[in-house]
Amino acid sequence: MEEKQLFGKCPYVTSQKVLTGKWSMYIMHILKDGAIRFNELQRRMPEDMTHTTLSRQLKSLEESGLIVRRAYYEIPPKVEYELSEIGYKFDKVLAELEIWGNEYIQYMKDNHML
Amino acid sequence: MEEKQLFGKCPYVTSQKVLTGKWSMYIMHILKDGAIRFNELQRRMPEDMTHTTLSRQLKSLEESGLIVRRAYYEIPPKVEYELSEIGYKFDKVLAELEIWGNEYIQYMKDNHML
DNA sequence: GATACCAGTATCATTTAGGATACCTGGTAA
DNA sequence: TTACCAGGTATCCTAAATGATACTGGTATC
Numbered sequence: 523m524e525e526k527q528l529f530g531k532c533p534y535v536t537s538q539k540v541l542t543g544k545w546s547m548y549i550m551h552i553l554k555d556g557a558i559r560f561n562e563l564q565r566r567m568p569e570d571m572t573h574t575t576l577s578r579q580l581k582s583l584e585e586s587g588l589i590v591r592r593a594y595y596e597i598p599p600k601v602e603y604e605l606s607e608i609g610y611k612f613d614k615v616l617a618e619l620e621i622w623g624n625e626y627i628q629y630m631k632d633n634h635m636l
Numbered sequence: 637m638e639e640k641q642l643f644g645k646c647p648y649v650t651s652q653k654v655l656t657g658k659w660s661m662y663i664m665h666i667l668k669d670g671a672i673r674f675n676e677l678q679r680r681m682p683e684d685m686t687h688t689t690l691s692r693q694l695k696s697l698e699e700s701g702l703i704v705r706r707a708y709y710e711i712p713p714k715v716e717y718e719l720s721e722i723g724y725k726f727d728k729v730l731a732e733l734e735i736w737g738n739e740y741i742q743y744m745k746d747n748h749m750l
Numbered sequence: 751g752a753t754a755c756c757a758g759t760a761t762c763a764t765t766t767a768g769g770a771t772a773c774c775t776g777g778t779a780a
Numbered sequence: 781t782t783a784c785c786a787g788g789t790a791t792c793c794t795a796a797a798t799g800a801t802a803c804t805g806g807t808a809t810c
Contacts, residue, residue: 533737
């Protein structure tokens with residue numbers, strides 16, 4: 523039987539697995555602007571995302587190598603999240619996604635499907 | 637309280653919701669090549685995706701307006717799936733995603749993280 | 751003394767997604 | 781008469797993702 527595990531082989535399956543969840547694209551989009559602290563990031567996220575979920579998503583993105591977590595051992599604590607090298611390169615996908623997403627929203631509104 | 641439901645407003649959140657699941661990117665990628673029948677599509681999908689899941693994913697993408705289902709009332713039945721106008725425009729995102737996905741795979745291999 | 755700050759984790763409940771299996775149609779070929 | 785074809789749906793079960801809530805720690809302010 524032929525090997526067909528596509529994670530780590532197919533760019534589409536791999537990307538979709540790494541950019542999983544409801545919020546990862548939005549998080550990546552915010553992180554494009556540079557390093558940001560946890561609470562500030564949460565404030566910029568939609569209100570219906572809890573900090574628990576944000577924490578898990580960040581850990582997942584970190585484990586996938588897309589973002590870097592830098593902790594400063596101060597009181598009160600300071601932690602910054604930033605895109606990694608490969609994470610930063612994702613900006614081209616985001617740019618196309620933003621264009622398409624806006625087209626899609628407009629298209630759906632025009633056709634009364636939204 | 638400010639309205640913050642971002643579906644239908646934010647291109648990132650909207651796109652991610654519409655392109656949900658494990659296989660949607662891969663499906664869109666295959667559909668780029670033109671109309672295709674259900675069973676042929678299933679043959680091109682990874683083996684660990686059942687036809688039940690494929691059926692559900694296709695219905696979801698159809699409801700989101702990305703693909704069109706065309707049924708020919710013959711025996712045996714013939715059904716073709718094809719990208720819609722707005723679905724076809726997603727190809728630019730796919731192109732960037734393919735580039736980035738391959739870079740990511742290479743990067744992770746080089747750093748022994750995959 | 752109470753509360754706020756920051757950056758979380760632990761635990762539990764709920765929701766959503768995916769997989770396994772059985773079953774359907776209705777004509778045709780063995 | 782049985783099996784097969786394509787293209788599914790129905791049902792049940794499990795796994796994964798998300799949400800809600802409570803809690804931590806040390807400082808600094810009210």
